[in-house]
Each structure stands twice: as structure tokens, then as C-alpha cells.
Amino acid sequence: MAREAIYQQSKPDMGSEMDQGPGEPPENNVSGLPGGDAPRPRPDADGKLRPRRMDEMVGQRDVIERLKIAIDAATARGEPLGHILFDGPPGLGKTTFATVIPAEMNTSVQMANGAGLRAPKDLLPYLTNVSEGSVLFIDEIHRVPKAVEEYLYTAMEDYRIDVVLGDGVNARTLNLELRPFTLIGATTRAGMLSAPLRDRFQIREHLGWYTRDELSEIVRRNAVKLSIQVDDGTADLIADRSRSTPRLANNRLLWVRDYTQSKADGNFDRDITRSALDMIGIDELGLDKQDRNYLDTLMRVFLGGPAGLDAIAHTMNVSGDTLEDEVEPFLLRSELLVRTRRGRLATPKAYEHMKRPMPE
């Protein structure tokens, strides 16, 4: 297949301000998109709570152990770390890993989003801006289009890209050497990655759900960062209602803090925490309104299923991707939902939780 021309007789825009050298503190060391009209990466809503070093991370011990070995070995050899792919549901720490790894290696990181890399010209500034041994993080890498993906192949394998200048009989290929770098990709859909791209990642890590104890620990540590007092029972309650996901534990904690400040003079306890979470529709299993709306739609409109994802999504008026990425993984894991060949099916446990009678 002929490659799409990157630049037509124009020089790449090499924004130099993005190329930060190693040795700066991690919070100043993270750069965004080097120009272009692509959307900015997701703002870090809880940047204050995000761990800055690997030792500050809770859980994922086996992943951390393997990464530490790889980092130590690469540092000892003076080589860049192998490319890493993280996959798993949203909020489990993929972006956090992508920021702590460069911090451990004392190098810089550029952050991109696969949805923003619509054409090869969107990717090129990132590649030309990589400094020796630095990290390029591409979130939602499954959304990178094929034409852009092909440029990643040689960039990852040989630190080189072939830029096509001009077109027709005047077309020339320019061989551009890149500085050795590490690509960190994150995806909620590992299955959507093409085999050639997936195989170019030397390290592949799946991030799993967090235990109640791990989430409680995250809540306690973050309460200290926010200068609030949370006893163990309250931390456990927030953990129980956080769907095994650190991002949700943080969101719940921030909400309970606001609620407590406004309604209870800042005094945290289990009862206040329960009222705060009830008020925003978070139930004992941690399901929020959207999760329950999903189960309700499946039971009420589709009589419990089997129903296709698209049909459920259309009825709820939300995108199928949102349901597949953000709602279904936890429902499946909690055995409230099963995926069959014929579609999604609510389980008896789901009927019990929703306090609805099972259909005959």
C-alpha cells in the first residue's frame, strides 16, 4: 500500500520548547502536544493525588516488580527502555505508570492521544521532538489510524521514519533518523490493536482491578494529601463503593470532602460518607446511576436479554464505546452481566441487586 505523504514540500514544524532535557522534576517534565490542531490530552482532574514515583503507587505489585527489573537493566546498559503497552479498563493507572516510569528513569515524557493523531503529520512533531532515552506516551493507542500506525512501525523498531515529500513523479522519500526513545502505549481495547503494532511492544502489562485493602490504602494516603482526617471504617466504605478503581476512589473521596465541608463542618464519619455517596446515586456495590440505568434498560426493555450492545446503547442514548469501556467491565466482573454469543444477559444476581423479579 502506498504511504500517505506526510509533508508536501514543507519542512516539519519542530517546536523546540517541547524537548525538555532530563533531570527536571516530573511535574515539569510532562509535555503536551507539540502544536497541530489535535485535541489536548485529558486534563489531569486529580493531578494532586496522582503518584509521582513508583514507590508511591499502591497495588499492581507484580507489574511494578517486572518494570523495575526492566528499568534497572536498561539503565545499566545505558539503553532506552523497551516499548511498553498497558491495557485495562479506565482509571486503573495506565497514565500514572506512563508518568512514573520516566520519573524513575530521570527522563522527559511527551503525552499524546491516539484520537488526536489523525494523520501522519500529527505524529511527526512528537517523533522529531523525542530526546535520547525519553518517553512518548500515546493514550488510547487503539484509535491511531492505520496510516499513522505504519510510521510507528519503523520508529519503534529502527528509530527511523521514511517521510514522503511531494507526490506523483516528484515524490521523494526522506530517511529521518530519530533519537532512541521508549514508546508507552495505553489502551482499554488491547484486542483492537493490530498484530504488527502489538508485537512491537517488548513489554506488555495488563492492569487488573484493585482489592478493597488497596483502595482503602489509596483513600487513606490521599486523605493525608488533602489534609483531611479519614478513619479506617470510612476509608473502607469509600473503597467498597469505588468499583475496584483508584480513579473512582479519588472522585468519591473528593465528593465526600465537599459534602462534609458544606453539610457537616468538615467532620468525616461513616454515616456522613454514606449519605454523601447516596446523594450522588452510588450504591453499596459502587454502581453509579449509569451502571444501574444499564441494568434497568436491559431488564425493562429487553426483558433481561440477550440484547446487542448497540441496541442497549441506542435505547440509553449513549455511545456503545462508553458502555463497553466504562460500564460493562465491572458489571461482568461482579457477575451482574454475562456476554453470550447472542448478546448481553442480566444474571439472577443483577435482578436481586436491582430488586426486580426475574422474568418467568
Ligand code: ADP
Ligand atoms: P488510566 O490511565 O488507566 O485511565 P490513571 O493512571 O489516569 O488511569 O489513574 C487515575 C487516577 O487513579 C490517578 O490520577 C491516580 O491518582 C489514581 N491511581 C491510579 N493507579 C494508582 C495506584 N496504583 N496507586 C495510587 N493511585 C493510583
